Amino acid sequence: MNKDICRKAWLLLLLPLFFLLTAGAKADGTWYTLQGDPPDGLGYLVCEYSGDITITFLGDCTLGGEEKSERSALGFVRRIRDNGTGFPLRYLSRLTLTDDLSVANLEGVLTDRDLQKVPKEYNFRGPAFYTEILTKAGVECVTLANNHSHDYGDSGYADTKAALGDAGVCWFGTDAPAVWRNEDGLMIGFAGISYSLSGNRYKAFQQQVETLRQLGCSAVVAVMHTGTEYEYTPDTRQKDTAKRAISCGADLVIGHHPHVVQGYDIVDGVPVVYSLGNCSFGGTTHAKDSDALAVQAVLSFSDSELRNITLRFYPISITSDERYNNYSPSFLTGKDAERVLKKMRDSTGRDPGSFDEETGAVVSVPVTRGN
Numbered sequence: 001m002n003k004d005i006c007r008k009a010w011l012l013l014l015l016p017l018f019f020l021l022t023a024g025a026k027a028d029g030t031w032y033t034l035q036g037d038p039p040d041g042l043g044y045l046v047c048e049y050s051g052d053i054t055i056t057f058l059g060d061c062t063l064g065g066e067e068k069s070e071r072s073a074l075g076f077v078r079r080i081r082d083n084g085t086g087f088p089l090r091y092l093s094r095l096t097l098t099d100d101l102s103v104a105n106l107e108g109v110l111t112d113r114d115l116q117k118v119p120k121e122y123n124f125r126g127p128a129f130y131t132e133i134l135t136k137a138g139v140e141c142v143t144l145a146n147n148h149s150h151d152y153g154d155s156g157y158a159d160t161k162a163a164l165g166d167a168g169v170c171w172f173g174t175d176a177p178a179v180w181r182n183e184d185g186l187m188i189g190f191a192g193i194s195y196s197l198s199g200n201r202y203k204a205f206q207q208q209v210e211t212l213r214q215l216g217c218s219a220v221v222a223v224m225h226t227g228t229e230y231e232y233t234p235d236t237r238q239k240d241t242a243k244r245a246i247s248c249g250a251d252l253v254i255g256h257h258p259h260v261v262q263g264y265d266i267v268d269g270v271p272v273v274y275s276l277g278n279c280s281f282g283g284t285t286h287a288k289d290s291d292a293l294a295v296q297a298v299l300s301f302s303d304s305e306l307r308n309i310t311l312r313f314y315p316i317s318i319t320s321d322e323r324y325n326n327y328s329p330s331f332l333t334g335k336d337a338e339r340v341l342k343k344m345r346d347s348t349g350r351d352p353g354s355f356d357e358e359t360g361a362v363v364s365v366p367v368t369r370g371n
Contacts, residue, residue, distance in 0.1 A: 028183035031170035047185040058104035059276030064126020076282030088280040089137035106142035111159035131167035144173035145192025189217035193224035197244040222250035263348030312360040315340035
């Protein structure tokens with residue numbers, strides 16, 4: 001990786017006043033969750049960084065499951081008890097341990113308290129130490145912008161954030177964005193979307209993106225959790241949400257929630273991946289569709305300006321056991337991989353390219369907005 005030395009306009013001495021540092025360094029980078037409003041006149045690094053940053057994105061990770069499944073012989077809890085916390089993401093760590101940063105959708109609550117679940121069809125939870133599943137695989141950040149992060153109310157949400165913080169895992173959600181900063185000062189911002197960007201949700205998201213830009217982020221990634229479950233074609237809400245996120249300044253949009261693979265598109269010059277599908281999903285022992293995606297985005301910068309985004313699509317199965325869901329995703333090859341790529345093509349009409357086991361299916365998107 002070619003790196004130029006950054007010129008520091010002034011140090012971020014005020015960062016600790018409103019940033020909560022929730023993760024340690026990896027690949028010479030540090031994560032921050034932004035909580036509260038930044039003070040007026042906050043300085044930032046003027047950076048002339050040139051090089052590539054590789055980000056791995058994983059879909060729905062439910063680290064636990066429903067209460068009724070906690071004693072099940074095929075349930076997530078028994079699988080961890082028998083195999084340890086390194087088991088679920090053992091194969092995907094080929095990506096997450098060799099990239100610059102990794103982001104997963106944590107869909108559920110992590111708590112050690114006996115909390116009252118909210119009235120809904122499915123409520124997902126796991127113990128706090130399941131954060132080890134993330135840390136052992138090198139996943140440093142999760143989005144909590146989804147429909148299961150509050151399955152046990154505000155108390156469960158607070159417990160989840162506390163568990164992540166104790167483990168050194170950063171988070172972002174509808175209530176707070178996050179920033180990753182490398183040793184040279186390059187910053188990338190992350191903002192989460194749950195369900196839609198309408199009304200006050202749009203205003204809140206727009207403010208988050210503006211804050212990230214004011215801090216000096218050279219790129220902003222929007223991670224959206226929306227769509228129709230088990231639909232292979234993006235619905236109107238997904239398309240509208242992606243377009244609104246881009247209008248706010250997002251440079252890349254990554255989606256999940258439908259539980260199945262959907263394709264990608266280029267919207268106003270910005271790449272949008274509509275649905276990765278599930279990942280390590282403890283919500284069911286037998287999935288309706290086990291096909292999914294892990295995606296790597298390689299962001300290429302020249303003098304801190306985002307110039308190109310390369311997407312690498314890796315078809316995966318959410319289980320490495322054909323008999324049932326064992327919550328340990330594995331890479332697909334051959335005809336199985338081609339099946340997933342065909343689903344992508346059929347979904348949006350965009351070709352994800354030819355498949356290679358090492359590099360995945362590769363699409364390169366030049367950045368045209370602002371140039």
